[in-house]
Amino acid sequence: MPDQPHCLVIGAGIIGASIAWHLVRDGAHVTILDAGPGGGLATRHSWAWINASWGNPEAYFRLRRQSMQEWRRLAQEVPEISVNWSGGLLWDLPPERLESYASEHASWGYGIRLVDRVEARRIEPQLADPPARAIHVAEEGAVEPLAAAEALLHAAIARGAKFLPHREVTALDLVGARITGVSCGDDRVAADLIVLAAGAATDRLAMSAGIALPMSAPPGLLVVTKPAPPLLNGLVMAPELHIRQRVDGCLIAGSDFGGADPGTQPQAVAERILSAMRTLLQDGDSLAFDHYTVGYRPLPGDEFPAIGFSQAHDNLYLAVTHSGITLAPAIGAMAASEILRGDRHPLLTPYGPARFGA
Structure with missing residues (x-):
């Protein structure tokens, strides 16, 4: 060559x-x-979502954790890239899996901690019903892709x-x-x-x-709201709803980080996700639907x-x-x-x- x-x-x-x-x-x-x-x-x-979260073997965790660090290097080399290291609050696992996830990833060096309802409310004050038990990882973040x-x-x-x-x-x-x-x-x-x-x-x-x-290329549907006042400090991974607020104020959510299966009635799926967004947040009723997207994830x-x-x-x-x-x-x-x-x-x-x- x-x-x-x-x-x-x-x-x-x-x-x-x-x-x-x-x-x-x-x-x-x-x-x-x-x-x-x-x-x-x-x-x-x-x-x-930039993360090295649950459900992966240690070798894949190591690759993902390395790439989280590489995002900091890349943002210095290409200053136009802005990463929001806002942290992630997660409780979309059964209690025993939350515990095992926290223990396993802590032993691997992830900056992970279990939090109670009081701490979850402090992290995300706008949650209508904070979880009794959750995981918080301060080093997770997001970019506008x-x-x-x-x-x-x-x-x-x-x-x-x-x-x-x-x-x-x-x-x-x-x-x-x-x-x-x-x-x-x-x-x-x-x-x-x-x-x-x-x-x-x-x-x-x-x-x-x-x-x-x-x-395969499974589809994933995400709902985007119209811009809203600040409602979330970081990423929130609740049961059947992963949600974050973009830098432009719009909230973006799916049934998980990969998006929902749009099925044959994507508008109905989008409406269900919007309803769950409104229920999750104290001021959620004010959220106004803007649009939904369907992407195909290479797998x-x-x-x-x-x-x-x-x-x-x-x-x-x-x-x-x-x-x-x-x-x-x-x-x-x-x-x-x-x-x-x-x-x-x-x-x-x-x-x-x-x-x-x-």
Whole structure:
């Protein structure tokens, strides 16, 4: 590969934008393609919780915790990124699981504590009925996802990256076992190395090069209110309702952080979520519905990231994951290091695409 390889990044959501930024920062010649205007599809419809929360094995916790730290580094390198380290209050688990979650993650070094009703009310005074027992993690936060992806994209362009929006990649171009570029309809873009970070379209494009990558793309519905006065200090994860207040005053919520299943009647689902938002908060009746969104979350077959070089094509790098907001800074830095210097970070060891035969 040339000393300054031409890297073609397919996808300008938070993962693709982060990889592109880190590649160009580290000296690569980068072109970014996106089927839309940039900012991705899953990214712009994300609840955007930055966390290393419950339900994951320790190896995945370590990767997520590293990426939480990387967000602080990235916000210094790209000052247009603003992370709100507001903390998270969670009680959407049975009491025994709350206890085990707190104990386990505390032993792993997470800044986690159990709180009672009095402390929960102090943390979030506008809760109509604070929980008797909850978890509080002060080090969790959120970003405005589209703004963060666009900031990374603009920073990469300022460093010399070329961005081609509204260029839908239809296939990866093969000559023998090597990918030489991509087709965008009748047009073709050549490159030394391809980074496939196309979110829910990743499996389809991988298949054009003969790679079967098991994936699903479950939908997630989020409700957005009109701007409201300050009602929440941080992220709130209540049973069947995850809610936060954006910097513009709008509240955004789903039945969990991934959003609700919209089913066949998304408006009815949105109305149920809005009703739950109003019930959760003391002044909730004043919340006015603005709109709902439905995003499709890229989810590899075992629900963990697929990050690394394809075993079928040595100049194809795959990067697809759920929790892209949490993981974007770490994946960007680690992918750039592996692509340009051959250094695979130990935290990525369990998450190579080879485990799927890809």
